Amino acid sequence: MSRAVPAVILLALFLAGAPNLFAQTSPFPSQDFPAIYDRLSQKIEKIPIYDNHSHPGFADDSDVDAMAAPPDESSVLRLRDDNPEFVTAAKALFGYPYDDFKPEHAKWLADKKKAAEAKGDSTYFDGILDKLNFDICLANRAFMAPYLDPKRFHWVFFGDSFFYPFDNRDQKASTPDMAVYIPLQEKMLARYKKQMNMGALPPVLGDYDDFVRRTMEDNQKRGGVAVKFEAAYFRSLYFSDPPREKAAAIYAKYKDGGVPTADEYRLFQDHVFRVMVEQAGKLKLPMHFHTAVGIGDYFSLRQGNVLNLENVLRDPRYKDTVFVLVHGGWPYTTEAALLTAVKNVYLDTSFQSELLYPSQFKVVLKQLLTLYPDKMMFGSDAFPFNDALGAEESFWIAARTTRSALSAALAELVAEGAISEDKAMELARLYLHDTAAKLYGDKK
Numbered sequence: 001m002s003r004a005v006p007a008v009i010l011l012a013l014f015l016a017g018a019p020n021l022f023a024q025t026s027p028f029p030s031q032d033f034p035a036i037y038d039r040l041s042q043k044i045e046k047i048p049i050y051d052n053h054s055h056p057g058f059a060d061d062s063d064v065d066a067m068a069a070p071p072d073e074s075s076v077l078r079l080r081d082d083n084p085e086f087v088t089a090a091k092a093l094f095g096y097p098y099d100d101f102k103p104e105h106a107k108w109l110a111d112k113k114k115a116a117e118a119k120g121d122s123t124y125f126d127g128i129l130d131k132l133n134f135d136i137c138l139a140n141r142a143f144m145a146p147y148l149d150p151k152r153f154h155w156v157f158f159g160d161s162f163f164y165p166f167d168n169r170d171q172k173a174s175t176p177d178m179a180v181y182i183p184l185q186e187k188m189l190a191r192y193k194k195q196m197n198m199g200a201l202p203p204v205l206g207d208y209d210d211f212v213r214r215t216m217e218d219n220q221k222r223g224g225v226a227v228k229f230e231a232a233y234f235r236s237l238y239f240s241d242p243p244r245e246k247a248a249a250i251y252a253k254y255k256d257g258g259v260p261t262a263d264e265y266r267l268f269q270d271h272v273f274r275v276m277v278e279q280a281g282k283l284k285l286p287m288h289f290h291t292a293v294g295i296g297d298y299f300s301l302r303q304g305n306v307l308n309l310e311n312v313l314r315d316p317r318y319k320d321t322v323f324v325l326v327h328g329g330w331p332y333t334t335e336a337a338l339l340t341a342v343k344n345v346y347l348d349t350s351f352q353s354e355l356l357y358p359s360q361f362k363v364v365l366k367q368l369l370t371l372y373p374d375k376m377m378f379g380s381d382a383f384p385f386n387d388a389l390g391a392e393e394s395f396w397i398a399a400r401t402t403r404s405a406l407s408a409a410l411a412e413l414v415a416e417g418a419i420s421e422d423k424a425m426e427l428a429r430l431y432l433h434d435t436a437a438k439l440y441g442d443k444k
């Protein structure tokens with residue numbers, strides 16, 4: 001059915017100037033897109049970045065993560081060390097004098113980093129942040145390092161090891177990747193037990209729950225600003241809400257030995273997870289989740305899909321717990337973005353800014369900016385690749401990719417008539433800095 005608008009009415013509206021009639025968005029950017037892009041990108045360069053997720057540290061510091069890359073894992077094109085962008089990064093940051101990473105050349109860069117590590121003070125990584133115009137950076141590490149300045153680097157500690165107190169032999173045998181990951185979880189749990197002066201596992205589940213709660217509280221006192229879960233690497237992100245007695249029976253059965261079945265272990269973990277969600281709410285400690293495809297050839301896309309978390313994220317009992325979907329769910333970015341409709345759910349775009357080229361990342365950002373732009377945050381996922389290519393170059397790639405992709409996404413929205421340039425800058429400030437600063441209470 002269609003009803004034509006009489007031409008005389010259209011003409012009247014036109015003659016009246018009716019600006020609203022033409023304040024419409026176009027599916028194509030206008031011709032002044034390049035000029036808009038230039039103006040926005042110059043201003044966006046000047047916004048200091050608050051990095052919601054990174055692993056700063058030197059290559060031989062095993063505390064940069066609570067897990068490690070499995071040997072021989074496949075690597076995506078952009079993250080291979082022959083990516084020429086890494087040369088550009090090393091030149092920009094250190095004046096690297098070569099055009100490739102042949103071993104004899106890469107040594108120049110590795111030596112520079114070894115010297116900084118030997119010096120051991122915090123001016124080195126502060127200097128990297130200054131060069132890239134970063135204000136504050138969340139450091140997702142097993143423990144903090146003395147060479148990171150706590151004023152600039154805030155600690156995000158790990159929560160997964162509490163899921164693995166029993167005999168883990170079946171877990172380790174399940175995939176070659178798990179054989180790498182699970183021993184590191186056992187190591188992390190042993191460190192937490194030592195930290196809390198706990199020897200053997202306590203006799204009843206209630207005491208174990210208490211150990212978990214107290215460790216979280218202690219880590220917060222030690223400077224922890226959030227607790228991070230890499231659970232997507234080890235199990236499904238779907239957490240059921242099991243009856244407490246069932247979990248208590250499983251705990252009693254295996255605390256002194258014996259190998260739990262997969263179902264028993266999962267149910268126990270679901271219980272521990274719920275304890276942690278409640279405690280995080282009480283402590284006002286945001287929970288970070290790895291929500292993207294992961295490294296390793298055995299990462300399960302189905303289990304790691306961010307939608308598995310929906311029952312927890314949309315549970316009104318947990319409205320006081322802040323949840324942050326780290327890596328923004330990639331490749332399920334739309335799903336992740338829609339989950340941030342919940343008031344206490346946020347996301348960051350870490351890892352995407354290293355994995356995706358600016359033209360690809362622009363498309364993701366453009367969508368995020370038009371859904372819940374006040375719930376999304378910058379993240380780098382900077383990580384030391386090897387002795388030569390460090391977290392430093394990784395920060396550089398993430399920052400360059402993000403600033404250019406963000407400028408392009410916003411410039412398109414302006415040039416299509418969707419938002420004004422002022423609004424574009426407001427959204428840029430929220431995403432790059434202000435939303436995170438507010439969430440973690442850093443006023444600047």
Ligand SMILES: [Zn+2]
Nearest residue numbers: 053055140381
């Ligand atoms: Zn990470």
